Every structure is written in structure tokens, then in C-alpha cells.
Amino acid sequence: QVQLVESGGGLAQAGVSLRLSCTASGLGRTINSYAMGWFRQAPGKEREFVTAISRSGASTTVADSVKGRLTISRDNAKKTVYLQMNHLKPEDKAVYYCAARYGTLAPTTPTEYASWGQGTQVTVSS
Numbered sequence: 689q690v691q692l693v694e695s696g697g698g699l700a701q702a703g704v705s706l707r708l709s710c711t712a713s714g715l716g717r718t719i720n721s722y723a724m725g726w727f728r729q730a731p732g733k734e735r736e737f738v739t740a741i742s743r744s745g746a747s748t749t750v751a752d753s754v755k756g757r758l759t760i761s762r763d764n765a766k767k768t769v770y771l772q773m774n775h776l777k778p779e780d781k782a783v784y785y786c787a788a789r790y791g792t793l794a795p796t797t798p799t800e801y802a803s804w805g806q807g808t809q810v811t812v813s814s
């Protein structure tokens with residue numbers, strides 16, 4: 689069973705940057721066997737895809753709504769995935785979740801991911 693712990697959330701002003709981290713443990717296989725994704729859920733809304741990265745890190749997928757501002761990366765040696773959030777906007781306010789999926793593909797659908805973190809809150813003031 690994969691355990692994921694997100695960190696780095698908090699309150700930030702619009703326009704600044706934040707970096708979220710997601711550290712994995714309890715891996716029966718190494719983390720480079722898992723594709724990883726970031727999702728977010730704002731109050732009253734469904735969980736939505738933000739970005740995902742293949743297990744090697746060679747391929748990423750980014751939602752159009754955040755393209756050019758939010759970037760995913762991974763450090764398999766540290767068993768950590770990052771979400772760099774630049775030029776924050778008030779609409780970025782949400783709980784951000786890290787997710788893991790065994791295999792090569794990094795899909796955009798939440799149901800494709802078997803393991804989830806507890807989430808970290810990001811609040812952006814205007």
C-alpha cells in the first residue's frame with residue numbers, strides 16, 4: 689500500500705509562487721514504477737485534474753486551465769513529486785491532492801489512481 693503525504697500548502701497572495709511536495713512511502717516497488725498526478729478540489733466543486741507525470745518523468749500532461757503556471761516534476765531518488773505553482777490566482781484556491789498509479793501511463797481521470805494523499809490546502813488572497 690502506497691502512502692502519500694502532501695506538504696507546502698498555505699496562504700499566499702495572488703501573483704506569488706508556492707511549491708507543493710508529495711512524498712511516498714510504503715512502496716512494494718520503487719516509485720519509478722508509478723505514474724503520479726496532482727488534482728485539486730475547490731469548495732462545492734468536483735475534484736479536477738491539474739497535472740500528471742509518467743513514471744520516468746519523461747512525459748507530463750497539464751490541464752489547460754493551469755498550463756504555463758503549474759508544473760509537475762519528480763525526484764525518484766527522494767520518492768517525491770513536486771507541483772510548482774507560479775503566478776497564483778484566487779481561482780487556484782483548493783485542496784491539492786497527490787495521487788499514484790502503478791504503471792507507465794499518467795491519466796487525467798481521478799478514478800484511474802489507486803492511492804491518494806490527505807491533501808494540502810492552498811488559499812490565495814487577491
